[in-house]
Amino acid sequence: MIGGILSLELLISALRMSVPLTFASLGGVFSERGGVVNIALEGIMLVGAFGAVVGTYFTNNPWIGLLTAMSFGFLIALIHAVVSISFRINQIISGTALNIMATGLTTFLSRLIFKAAGSSPHIEGMVQWRFPGTNWQISPLIVIMFAVIIISQIVIFKTRYGLRLRACGENPYAADSLGVNVIKMRYSGVLISGVLGGLGGAFLSLEHARVFVEGMTTGRGFIALAGMIFGRWTPLGSFSACFLFGLAEALRMRLEGFGIPTQFIQMIPYIVTMCVLVGVVGRAVAPAYDGIPFEK
């Protein structure tokens, strides 16, 4: 039984499950490195999942769907940025409000566009990329994900932009005194998180389900944030953590049919997330000004 569970297939399935989490988690890294807590990622993923389906539904082109997902995520992130950076509202409150808004908005629009509340019609998924000379196929989004992980790691730790962004999260006043435009930097971090979160949501609807279902993110935005914390606010670390969560989810799917009540299997990702959050105590230190509004 164990041999049947642990296999290459399981790892591939874990990788697939980790994709939406990783995108959102990377988004969280950009936002929080700049000093803005973004729990709106849950809602951003949801509008991303919805946008991907809407875009694909009207154009029959999943790539347009992807663009729609990114722009929907961008818009929610923009509201979060305006409210929490410019108006200096508590970031948790803003994020919570946006999560509620995303739930309402996606169902509202789903009923207007598809004339059905529960779910959208099925759509064409993305055409898989084939490794040259083999039968191996891979989703383009997974390739994009690896590219984004590497680029993010370089951007955050090896570029001037990354240094400035991190400065805004560690000590915005020092950054400001050195001529860094803290407001602008924080906006950029949040907006990037919106685009990435939207991509994560798009993977859920375009690759996993090929349909939009009401509330389909089921807490993944928060699990992604836990992954970011476990990964100590670094892109590579976040990916590793999200892969762990992906493994938990893949295991969950394998365990179905072994006589354990499905409800307990459904709990696995949430329990793993809680254990991880408890386990990182003392080792994960957030950027010093993470969550604190900046006022010149």
Place this chain on the structure above:
Amino acid sequence: MIRRILISILAPLLAVLLAFSVGAIVMYILGENPFYVYKILLINSVTNINGWGYVLFNATPLIFSGLAVALAFKGGLFNIGVEGQLYIGAFACAWFGITFNVHPVIGIPIGLLFAMIFGGLWGVIAGYLKARFGAHEVIITIMLNFIAMALTNYLVNNPFKEPGQINPIPQTKELFSGSIIPRVYPLFNKFGVSLSSSVPLNYTFFIAIVFCVIVWYFLERTKWGYEIKAVGLNPKASRYGGINPSHIMILVMFLSGALGGLAGVNDVMGYRYRFLDGFSRGTGFTGIAVALLGKNNPIGIVFASILFGILDRGALAMDVFTNTPRELIRVIQAIIIIFVAIGNEFIFRLLQRLERESE
């Protein structure tokens, strides 16, 4: 002082009006007449006594969940887990009600106590993990929401499923009469107010009002209440004052969770007389909006709950009589939260400036 109160009431009102205007613009774009939609919304809620009955019925769990969020807020914690505490509390009092057949004089208080204790214990998980390990209470409470929903879903589908039920949504069997909170229409009718017997408003509403008073007294007049507020304002300073912030965190999450658990009582003991799977549909989250709009003040929370009760009732009518999907109400709720938060911040700054000028 009067100016202060006036300003702090005007801000939420303005926020609500602005949010409704945004809703109106959306309706207009969709080709609907916003005045007509809002008229429908109000006609079915506040223009007749039965409508008000439904509004107060809807407001009842919102008062509890608003109090739960507000209490945690005062202690400096974000309890986004009211939804989960509500399910656990609801199931706990349902379990008591289907298991023990006692006289209502004992049955109702014990039922309430079950909801409080189990909701409180569910909340304590997050409080303890935060106090002991520094785990982020927002993420933990969200995870606990999903776990609570899965857990109650399991319980109501397997060990406690009503035998031979035909309802497609799983439910427990009916509570014994000893744990049923009666409806209020006989009382109203006795006083000549003709409230229809189909209106589910029950005495849980009055229990909610009593809890508003209790929470107010607790926070403003007791030592624990003082300590909770001190930790909420400044945990480090409170430590110098001899308060242990960790203990307070656990206490706050227990009490907040207990209030969250009570938010499940209205449906179980006062309306359906059984636990219905997934009955809540976001009451715990609306509590966040309620607490914010009510400025964490029990009186404010009652008014905010009534407003959201009107919206809930009106949303149903909107669905039936107009082409605007009722989820628009949810969007308007979110916009209210944002505008209220902005308004509060703005007023806070304005008052600060006024004070500085008057010095």
